[in-house]
Amino acid sequence: MKIAVAGAGGFIGGWLALELISRGHEVVCADIKPMENWYQVHEKADNRVLDLSKFESCLVLLKDVNQVYNLAADMGGMGFIETHKAECMLSVLINTHLLMAAKELGVKRFFFASSACVYNASKQESNDVSGLKEEDAYPAMPEDGYGWEKLFSERMCRHFYEDYGLETRVARYHNIYGPRGTWDGGREKAPAALSRKVALAKATKTNEIEIWGDGEQARSFTYIDDCIEGTIKLMDSDVREPLNIGSDEMVTINQLVGMLEKIAGVHLKRKYNLNAPKGVRGRNSDNVKVKRLLGWSPAIELQEGLSHTFNWIEAQIEQNIGPVK
Secondary structure (H helix, E strand, C coil): CCEEECCCCCHHHHHHHHHHCCCCEEEEEEEECHHHCCCCCCCCEEEECCCCHHHHHHHCCCCCCEEEEEEECCCCCCHHCCCCCCHHCCCCHHHHHHHHHHHHHHHHHHHHEHHHHHHHHHCCCCCCCCCCCCHHHHHHHHCHHHHHHHHHHHHHHHHHHHCCCCCEEEEEEEECCCCCCCCCCCCHHHHHHHHHHHHHHHCCCCCCCEEEEECCCECEEEHHHHHHHHHHHHCCCCCCCEEEEECHHHHEEEHHHHHHHHHHCCCCCCEEECCCCCCEEEECECCHHHHHHHCCCCCCCHHHHHHHHHHHHHHHHHHHHHCCC
């Protein structure tokens, strides 16, 4: 098939495009960033720099396309989404215009990358939480800004199916991480940010790490390979309702730092910044429904995925400051 990947210059989009190419599809990649800033550029893809918040750009991207995966969004980790709520909300233009273009051009299937940030905050006030079930998104009280945009865009997908027959699929991602993603600059998520901090502490022999909050916030983290497999399985399925694509292996941030220390072979003094963005207290994925409907569950345990991620980020740091010993 001819498949478009919106946000292909980003972390998940880059890996997804690579997998689709490996499966023999003709892939059109688009991102707003200059191509030199894409995390992956694939020679076998048709790569385009487009502003997909504009309807005209969406028409260009989706011409003669069978399927579209929408992973395009202005987003980042907790440090970004808590301080850029309006920018996150504006991503609704991308999904709206892609849906409109898909309808007009007769695209067969449409995938939207949603987030665990859509879930009701009242169910995430303890670090000893049970997994979030898909129905826990309602009554609605999502993450301010970013979460509301994702939840609204989910509803748009649903109504485009109901009103126009456009087959839509929605995945609620739970903290996707891995190599070839954002690891500095303020948009990175916890595994990448902490990997960078541990690698730098090791390289500079400062033996200290800053942790946002008290470190007892709990999360689950999903390795990129599992994310891509679950995403394609969902797109190819008959499931029209939103599904979790996430790990149910929950850890605290302190435990995550401990795992990274073991990988790096260091022991660091922990400095807690209680004024930094912290997000909800606890969040985990309930995978009962996705296992039943797709037969999918994560295969990569956190320790293994973190090792791959840390080693890649350490290599990036070595390019700038020399070998880490």
